[in-house]
Amino acid sequence: MATLKDIAQMAQVSIATVSRILNNDPTLSVPQQTRENVLEAAKALQYQKKKKNDPGIHICLIQWYSLQQEINDPYYLTLRHGVEDYCAKNGIILRRIFKDDVNIEKSLKGIDGIICLGKFSKSHIETLKKYNDAIILLDMDYENLKECSIVLDFDLALKQALTYLTDLGHQKIGYLGGVEYLDDGQAYDDIRKKSFIKYAKEYQIEYEDYMIEGEFTSESGYAMMSNMIQSHHLPTALFAASDPIAMGAMKALNDYGFHIPDDISIIGFDNIDASNYTYPPLTTFYAPAFDMGQFGARLLHQAIKDHTKLLPMRIQLPCYLVERESCQAL
Template sequence: MVRIADVAKMANVSTATVSRVISNAGTVKKETAEKVLEAIKELNYQPNMLARQLRRSETKTILVVVPDITNTFFSAVLRGIESVAIENGYQVLLGDARNDVESETSFLTILGQKKADGLILLTARTDQKILEDLSQDYPVVLACEYYEGSKLPTVSIDNVSSARKATEYLISLNHKRIGHISGPLNIVVGRDRCRGFHQAMAQHGLSVDPSLVQEGEFSFESGFNLMMKFLSLENPPTALFAGNDEMAMGAIKAAKSKGLRVPEDLSVVGFDDIQFASIFEPALTTVAQPTFDMGQKAMRLLLKLIKDEELEKDQFILPDQLIVRESCKELTIEE
C-alpha cells in the first residue's frame, strides 16, 4: 500500500507538505504543489480521507504515554508538556504503560477513536513500523526514548556520550575496576548507556570484567540485588556507574548493608538527576537531563504537527550535564 511518506520521498518534501497539498491549504508554493501532485498521480496514492476527517474534529486533548508512572523522572517531563499544552488550550490525558509493550500499543487506539488530537510517547517499545505507520495519519512525537534510524519527530539527549562522560569521571578519580548496572537492554536507552560505558573503558585502555556488567530493570530493587551480586565477588568493583538514579540508590543501599561506606569504599554515579538524588545520603553524582525543556519541546513539536505546519527538523538532541555531588571519591593509588 502506498503511504503519504512514499509520496513525500518521491517529491522530496515533508509529509506535512503533502498533507497541505491534499487538503488544498493554499500555503504551498505552486512548483512544490505540482511536484507533489505528480508524485501522487505516479504512485496512485489514495489519501486516507476518513482519518483526515476525524483529525479535523478537534478534542483539544493530547495523549502522553509513560513507561512507568512510578518513576519520578517522568514527572518533570510531564510538567514541561503540560505547561505548553495549557498555554495553547489543550489538556493532557496520561497513559501508564507499566513497562508492558501490549499496554503501550493499546493506547495507540485512542488516536483512531478520536479521543485525542496527538500523541507524545515517553517510551519506545512498540514495534517501530506500527508507530511510523500511525504517524502518517496522526501527529506523533517521541521524547526521552527513541528509535535508531527513525524519522519520527524526537526529543532526547545523546545517551551514549552522556554515559561515556559519567564513566570517564570515575576513571578520572583513578578507578579502574568499574561495575555497570545497565537498564533493560531491549530498550534503546539501556543499550546506549551501556555502550557509552564500554566506549569510555576502551578509550582509556581499561578492560571490562564481564561479571561486573549486569542488566537491571531501572528499579531500586534491581540496583540493590545486582550490587549484592557484585559484592559477593572475590574482587568487587571500587566504583559503579548505574543506568539510572533508582538503581544507583539501590546499589548504595546494598553497599551500606554490607558495612561499606559511600564514597570512601565505593564511588557511585547515577543517571537522570531525579528530585530525590540531591537529598539522598550521600547526595548522588549523576547525569542531569533537561527534563522540563524536553517536555516543552516535545509539546511544541506536536502542536506544529497538529496544525500541519512543516518542521524545520525532526530530531532534537538537548544538552545534558554531569552533576558532581558527594557519592564519588578519588581512589588512592598505593605506591
C-alpha cells in the same frame, strides 16, 4: 463533575491558588511541587473547564510504560509533567492514554497530534501514523527514523562520566543498568550501555567483570549490587544508569558494611530530587526530562498551528554532571 473546591481539597491548597494555576496566572509564585499537585489532582478528578466556542487543539499523549513503572522511575513522570505543563499553559486539550488501551482508535478520534513517550516499536509507530501523522517521539533513539525524535545525549554524558572517574584514578569501573522492552518483545538497545563500553575500551578501563543489567528500579539496583558484593569481585567505582538503580546499590553497599565513597565511588543518572538526600549525597547527571517534554509539546503545537508537517529529525538535549559526595579520588 469535579469543581475547583474538590481540587483544592485534594491538593490541600486554596481555591484561589487552584484557579490561578489552572488559568496559568504568570503573577502566581508557588513551588513547582504545589503546581504539580494541583495538576495531578485536576487530572485524577477528571476536571474539565467550561467549553468555549473554539474547540481548541487536541493532543494525545501515549505512554509506553505502565503507571507502576512511572512510580518506580521518576524520569518518566518528569517527562510527562513537562508535556502537561506546556499544554496547560497554552490551552491545549491533552488526552492521556497507554499503548495497550483497548479503545485506542476511539481515543485518537479528533486528535490534532500525537506525542509518544517511551519505547515504541517501529511497527507500532506506523500503526499510530494511520490515525494521525503529526507525531513526535520522546525518549526514543532509533536509526533511520522517519519521525521527529527528541532524546538525551547519553553518549556525551557517558564520556564525561568515565573521564571524571578516570581523572580520580579509577581504572576498575562497573556498570549497573536496566533493560527495557519494546511492545514487540525486543530489548531496546540502550545507548548508555553502548557508550559505556565504547569509552571504557578507549580509556583502557577494566569493566567486563563488573557489568550487570536488571530493571530501572531501586529494588533492582539493590539486587544487582548484592550479587556483585557476594561475588567478592568489586570495582573501585560504579556508573548506574538511573538514580533509582544507584540508590538501591547504595543501600546494598551500606547494608554489607561498605562505606561510600571510601570503599567505592558511584555515579547515578537523572538527578531526581531524592538523589540530593542520599547518604552521602549522590553525584549524578542532570537529565532535562521536564524540558524534553515541554520542547516536544511546543514543536508539535507549532506544527499544528502552522499547518506544517514535522520534518524527520533527531534532536539531542545535553546532560551535565552534578558533583556531590559519592565519588572520591583513589
